[in-house]
Amino acid sequence: MDKFAKRMNSMEKTAGIVKKLFGAMNDPDLISFGGGAPAREALPVDIVREISNEVIRTDKRGIEALQYGPVVGIKDLREVVVKDLLEPKGVKAKAENIVITGGGMEAINLLCQLFIDPDDIILVESPSFVHSVEVFEMFQARCIPVDMDEDGMVTEDLEEKIKKYKPKMVYVIPTFQNPTGITLSQERRKKIAELGSRYDTIILEDDPYRDIRYSGNDLLPIKAFDETGHTILANSFSKIFSAGSRLGYIYANDEITDKLFDAKSATNSHTAMLPQILCAEFFKRGYYPAHHEMICSLYRERRDVMLECIDKYFPEGTKRTTPDGGLFVWVELPGIIDTTELLAESVSNPDVKVAFVAGEGFYAEGGGKGRNCMRISFGGVEPDKIRTGAKRLGELICSKLK
Amino acid sequence: MDKFAKRMNSMEKTAGIVKKLFGAMNDPDLISFGGGAPAREALPVDIVREISNEVIRTDKRGIEALQYGPVVGIKDLREVVVKDLLEPKGVKAKAENIVITGGGMEAINLLCQLFIDPDDIILVESPSFVHSVEVFEMFQARCIPVDMDEDGMVTEDLEEKIKKYKPKMVYVIPTFQNPTGITLSQERRKKIAELGSRYDTIILEDDPYRDIRYSGNDLLPIKAFDETGHTILANSFSKIFSAGSRLGYIYANDEITDKLFDAKSATNSHTAMLPQILCAEFFKRGYYPAHHEMICSLYRERRDVMLECIDKYFPEGTKRTTPDGGLFVWVELPGIIDTTELLAESVSNPDVKVAFVAGEGFYAEGGGKGRNCMRISFGGVEPDKIRTGAKRLGELICSKLK
Numbered sequence: 001m002d003k004f005a006k007r008m009n010s011m012e013k014t015a016g017i018v019k020k021l022f023g024a025m026n027d028p029d030l031i032s033f034g035g036g037a038p039a040r041e042a043l044p045v046d047i048v049r050e051i052s053n054e055v056i057r058t059d060k061r062g063i064e065a066l067q068y069g070p071v072v073g074i075k076d077l078r079e080v081v082v083k084d085l086l087e088p089k090g091v092k093a094k095a096e097n098i099v100i101t102g103g104g105m106e107a108i109n110l111l112c113q114l115f116i117d118p119d120d121i122i123l124v125e126s127p128s129f130v131h132s133v134e135v136f137e138m139f140q141a142r143c144i145p146v147d148m149d150e151d152g153m154v155t156e157d158l159e160e161k162i163k164k165y166k167p168k169m170v171y172v173i174p175t176f177q178n179p180t181g182i183t184l185s186q187e188r189r190k191k192i193a194e195l196g197s198r199y200d201t202i203i204l205e206d207d208p209y210r211d212i213r214y215s216g217n218d219l220l221p222i223k224a225f226d227e228t229g230h231t232i233l234a235n236s237f238s239k240i241f242s243a244g245s246r247l248g249y250i251y252a253n254d255e256i257t258d259k260l261f262d263a264k265s266a267t268n269s270h271t272a273m274l275p276q277i278l279c280a281e282f283f284k285r286g287y288y289p290a291h292h293e294m295i296c297s298l299y300r301e302r303r304d305v306m307l308e309c310i311d312k313y314f315p316e317g318t319k320r321t322t323p324d325g326g327l328f329v330w331v332e333l334p335g336i337i338d339t340t341e342l343l344a345e346s347v348s349n350p351d352v353k354v355a356f357v358a359g360e361g362f363y364a365e366g367g368g369k370g371r372n373c374m375r376i377s378f379g380g381v382e383p384d385k386i387r388t389g390a391k392r393l394g395e396l397i398c399s400k401l402k
Numbered sequence: 403m404d405k406f407a408k409r410m411n412s413m414e415k416t417a418g419i420v421k422k423l424f425g426a427m428n429d430p431d432l433i434s435f436g437g438g439a440p441a442r443e444a445l446p447v448d449i450v451r452e453i454s455n456e457v458i459r460t461d462k463r464g465i466e467a468l469q470y471g472p473v474v475g476i477k478d479l480r481e482v483v484v485k486d487l488l489e490p491k492g493v494k495a496k497a498e499n500i501v502i503t504g505g506g507m508e509a510i511n512l513l514c515q516l517f518i519d520p521d522d523i524i525l526v527e528s529p530s531f532v533h534s535v536e537v538f539e540m541f542q543a544r545c546i547p548v549d550m551d552e553d554g555m556v557t558e559d560l561e562e563k564i565k566k567y568k569p570k571m572v573y574v575i576p577t578f579q580n581p582t583g584i585t586l587s588q589e590r591r592k593k594i595a596e597l598g599s600r601y602d603t604i605i606l607e608d609d610p611y612r613d614i615r616y617s618g619n620d621l622l623p624i625k626a627f628d629e630t631g632h633t634i635l636a637n638s639f640s641k642i643f644s645a646g647s648r649l650g651y652i653y654a655n656d657e658i659t660d661k662l663f664d665a666k667s668a669t670n671s672h673t674a675m676l677p678q679i680l681c682a683e684f685f686k687r688g689y690y691p692a693h694h695e696m697i698c699s700l701y702r703e704r705r706d707v708m709l710e711c712i713d714k715y716f717p718e719g720t721k722r723t724t725p726d727g728g729l730f731v732w733v734e735l736p737g738i739i740d741t742t743e744l745l746a747e748s749v750s751n752p753d754v755k756v757a758f759v760a761g762e763g764f765y766a767e768g769g770g771k772g773r774n775c776m777r778i779s780f781g782g783v784e785p786d787k788i789r790t791g792a793k794r795l796g797e798l799i800c801s802k803l804k
Contacts, residue, residue, distance in 0.1 A: 003570070005519045008661055015664040022473055022667070037470045045464035052454050062447035066644035068439045071424055102504060106670035113540065117407045131667070138515065138668045168405070242468035244675035259410055262417040265424070265533070266540045268508035272674040273646035 006118070011137040017361035018134050030347060031389035033376045034355040036178065036327055038243055039302075040380075042295040044282065048242070051281045052274075065274040071265045072257070073100025073249070074273070076280035081249050084283045085235070089210075090224045093251050099260045102271050104208045104236030104248040108132050111169075111204055111232060112139040113263040114256065121167040125153050127330075127362030127370055129178040132171060132206065141168070143364035150321075152177065152184030155191045162199045169202045170195075174222055175210040176326025179362045179375035183324055189222045196230035208236040208248075209326035211292065214300035216324035229253035237279055239327070240292065245275035299327070299379055305386045306378035313394025315401050327379035330359075332372060337400055339374045346396055354393045408520070413539040419763035420536050432749060433791035435778045436757040438580065438729055440645055441704075442782075444697040446684065450644070453683045454676075467676040473667045474659070475502020475651070476675070478682035483651050486685045487637070491612075492626045495653050501662045504673050506610045506638030506650040510534050513571075513606055513634060514541040515665040516658065523569040527555050529732075529764030529772055531580040534573060534608065543570070545766035552723075554579065554586030557593045564601045571604040572597075576624055578611040578728025581764045581777035585726055591624045598632035610638040610650075611728035613694065616702035618726035631655035639681055641729070642694065647677035701729070701781055707788045708780035715796025717803050729781035732761075734774060739802055741776045748798055756795045 021035065056062045072078070078098040086093045101107040116122070118140035124133060126145030136143050144165055147157040153172055162170070172192065174184035184192075196203035205222045223233040229252070237247040250260060264270065282288060306329060310320050317334035333339065339358040346352045359373025360366075378386060423437065458464045474480070480500040488495045503509040518524070520542035526535065528547030538545050546567055549559040555574055564572070574594060576586035586594075598605035607624045625635040631654070639649040652662060666672065684690060708731060712722050719736035735741065741760040748754045761775025762768075780788060 003517070004661060005515070005517055005522075007519075008516060008664065011664060011668065015667070018667055019663065035470075040465050040469065043465055043468040045458065045461055045468060048468065049458040049464060052458055056447065056451040056454055059447055062451060063442050063445055064646070066445040066447060066450060066646045067442065068437075068640075068645045102670035102674070105668070109669050113407070114410060115405070115407050117409075120407075131671075134664075135668045138665070238470075243470045244466070244468045246670060246672065246674040259406060261421065262410065262413060262536075263540070265417070265420055266413060266507070266537045267511050267669065268504035268648060269533075270648065272504070272648040272677050274676055274680075275674050278676075 007138050007140050010140045011134055014130060014134040014137050017130050021131065021357060030353050030355045031381060031385050032355040033378065033381065033389060034357050035380065036377055037380050038239055039298060041298055043242055044287065044291050047282060047287045047291065048278055051278050051285065055277055055281060061277065065277055067273070069270050069273045069276070071261050071270045073098070073271055074276045074280060076284065077276045080280050080283040081251070084288065086251065089218070090220045091233070091251070097251055097253065097257050099250045099252070099257060099264065100271050100276060101248040101250060101264070102268065103238060103246040104206065104234060105131060105135065106246070106267070107234035107236070107248045107250045108135050108204070108206065110260055110263045110267065111234065111250065112136065112141070113267070114259050115168055115202060116141050121165045123158065123161055123165065123167045123170045124364055125172060125177065126365060127179055127359065128171065128364060129173060130361045133364050136171070145363065145365045148180065148182065150182060152182050152188055153192070155188050155195070158192065159195055162195060162201055167201055169204050171204045171206065172222065173206045175207055175219070176212070176323050176328070178209070178326070179328055179357070179359070180330040181321045181323025181326055181328045183216070183219065186219050189220060190225045193222050193225035193231050196226065197228040201230065203231040204234060205231055206234045208239055211240050212296055212299055213325035214296055214303055223251065232256065240295070241279050241282055245279060247271065247275055247279050301383060302378045302381065302386060303329070305383045306376065306390065309387055309390035309394070310376070313391045315394070315398045327377050329376050329378065331374045331376055333374070333397060334401060335372050337372050337397065339372060342397065342400070346393060349396070352392045352396050354389045356393070409540050409542050412542045413536055416532060416536040416539050419532050423533065423759060432755050432757045433783060433787050434757040435780065435783065435791060436759050437782065438779055439782050440641055441700060443700055445644055446689065446693050449684060449689050449693065450680055453680050453687065457679055457683060463679065467679055469675070471672050471675045471678070473663050473672045475500070475673055476678045476682060478686065479678050482682050482685040483653070486690065488653065491620070492622045493635070493653070499653055499655065499659050501652045501654070501659060501666065502673050502678060503650040503652060503666070504670065505640060505648040506608065506636060507533060507537065508669070509636035509638070509650045509652045510537050510606070510608065512662055512665045512669065513636065513652065514538065514543070515669070516661050517570055517604060518543050523567045525560065525563055525567070525569045525572045526766055527574060527579065528767060529581055529761065530573065530766060531575060532763045535766050538573070547765065547767045550582065550584065552584060554584050554590055555594070557590050557597065560594065561597055564597060564603055569603055571606050573606045573608065574624065575608045577609055577621070578725050578730070580611070580728070581730055581759070582732040583723045583725025583728055583730045585618070585621065588621050591622060592627045595624050595627035595633050598628065599630040603632065605633040606636060607633055608636045610641055613642050614698055614701055615727035616698055616705055625653065634658065642697070643681050643684055647681060649673065649677055649681050703785060704780045704783065704788060705731070707785045708778065708792065711789055711792035711796070712778070715793050717796070717800045729779050731778050731780065733776045733778055735776070735799060736803060737774050739774050739799065741774060744799065744802070748795060751798070754794045754798050756791045758795070
């Protein structure tokens with residue numbers, strides 16, 4: 001028995017890395033710079049309590065919350081996406097082109113259902129978000145890396161690889177990228193949309209961090225430059241509302257939206273109703289702007305403390321990014337340190353007890369790339385603990401160089 | 403662009419039928435015997451309101467509800483499945499072998515992720531639930547029908563087809579089957595578990611209706627007879643708690659549970675937290691037994707009224723099943739009537755305005771089978787409306803025979 005489908009083998013290695021990611025989030029003994037969960041303090045518990053009391057109070061809304069709902073999501077939430085999230089970013093959409101998904105990860109999954117046959121090629125940033133790569137591998141795609149620099153995906157390399165590999169899809173996290181924290185420049189955003197149109201390739205723009213910006217200027221999404229429907233925007237409510245609600249959305253053209261109905265129906269019929277209703281009301285009742293300001297200021301402080309501590313405690317020769325938002329900073333250590341080994345020691349050594357994510361797993365190309373890199377998440381840790389954790393980790397690293 | 407993946411073409415025809423199913427649920431002008439949604443009156447709105455007030459009141463539970471959670475579901479709900487749902491049915495499971503899913507449909511989807519490569523064969527009942535067949539087709543499986551009689555899937559035919567086709571999986575809805583309402587006999591349950599073991603074939607037991615029984619004796623699940631782990635039990639909370647919460651579960655052996663972690667993680671990270679918590683508390687606080695009794699008595703009346711009305715208003719020569727539970731009765735009309743045409747008239751004729759589901763779509767084999775059959779759902783319609791609707795529909799059918 002247990003003749004598992006081929007896709008389960010294709011994803012095996014990445015799945016192991018993702019399993020560790022989930023594991024790293026929950027050990028209470030650790031100071032965890034692993035995971036990418038929002039801060040406890042950034043979760044609108046009081047607001048949700050208030051809304052939920054009112055929503056379930058009437059029988060009509062109560063029944064709506066507990067009965068089957070629309071495959072592509074409730075109208076209220078699709079309208080919120082259009083008015084509160086896309087319009088302010090220069091993207092004019094119709095609610096009929098929004099599909100509500102079970103989080104941002106399900107958005108990626110559904111788009112793979114639509115487009116990816118085994119051996120199709122997906123171009124990804126190098127490094128890219130390992131959990132998305134896991135999804136691509138489950139669909140038996142081949143992931144080919146595209147170079148990145150401090151302005152994000154290098155469009156010259158992208159164009160060359162589009163010509164060479166004729167990919168089905170280009171996967172980009174343009175804003176405060178996971179894992180690097182790097183933001184794709186405005187000019188390149190425009191260019192990538194154009195490349196999608198010119199070479200008839202889907203640009204999957206995954207943008208879950210864009211609304212938690214702490215410095216610098218807001219940029220238009222790639223989708224804002226798309227004139228042919230080749231760019232598909234996927235996003236998540238996990239960072240701005242609640243991760244546990246598992247809510248995300250896709251904005252795409254009519255033909256794709258229509259196919260998404262089928263894929264969503266055959267995945268889980270529709271997204272859970274109560275989270276959708278609570279989230280829609282969160283925006284419609286005007287709670288978002290103040291909440292948004294609160295979480296940005298919370299995360300800004302944590303980012304500042306983290307960057308300061310890395311500069312202070314990590315050894316000379318350390319390189320790091322300067323994220324203008326999001327939850328991650330990417331650190332490159334002096335070459336001889338293997339971060340996978342470092343991590344094993346760092347979580348088990350009773351004097352350290354600090355977790356992070358080793359860099360190697362974020363490189364789809366393998367071959368030891370990123371071996372001396374680490375993704376450090378600052379969002380979920382209080383400033384005092386950031387100081388303690390970064391100091392301990394920095395001292396451990398320094399001890400390796402002696 | 404829009405070179406959709408092959409799977410999207412494979413599922414196209416069935417997807418069209420499923421789209422109509424979803425459509426049929428929501429037209430307020432119709433008396434709808436279509437859809438399979440639970441009755442409004444069967445949704446525990448008051449109980450959920452009470453629980454949710456308490457659950458989100460404390461910050462700890464509030465944060466749990468809004469933060470990322472475990473990939474395979476919360477411990478509380480997995481334990482509820484073991485103690486409240488499986489143990490009383492003669493199935494001894496460990497909570498570690500339960501995976502919480504986004505409804506019963508996602509359970510089917512995840513098991514296809516695990517096991518189905520393109521062109522793999524799945525044996526299904528003839529007729530079978532069209533929405534599941536849609537999922538199988540999205541995974542590019544070939545569905546081969548197995549005969550049914552009044553005791554469910556005919557095990558002689560099943561064994562023959564297992565030998566002939568060497569299927570990856572056998573899909574069975576053993577209790578109050580969708581669409582027929584037929585229940586698989588105890589003897590055949592045992593036999594099917596044995597065939598799975600003997601021929602090294604997965605038996606996917608999909609059992610969402612089992613707990614809403616109105617007459618006859620409770621039977622053991624197929625899984626209770628499984629000695630080798632070849633039977634996998636999938637179930638849903640949609641009929642006994644809430645459909646909109648999108649909660650279901652899979653009970654499988656260790657190896658499969660481990661792979662389900664990967665498939666679930668790459669589908670949508672995990673199931674929404676608040677619905678899981680509310681559902682777990684619904685059972686843990688002891689609300690289920692009284693609620694269960696209430697919904698069974700509600701549906702029992704509706705079934706009785708529906709069967710009585712079919713016998714009274716439908717023409718001579720009509721055959722129907724006698725479901726001991728669930729939501730559906732299967733009707734076979736005198737041969738010359740095409741139910742797809744009948745449906746078109748029945749929903750549009752202002753003197754009728756009654757919906758049902760035409761039988762043809764439930765036959766994976768096609769070829770016009772079931773053309774004179776219909777699935778009639780009695781669960782969501784009040785008794786008075788059942789009487790009105792069945793009378794109008796019966797009169798329309800009789801008018802065709804004149």
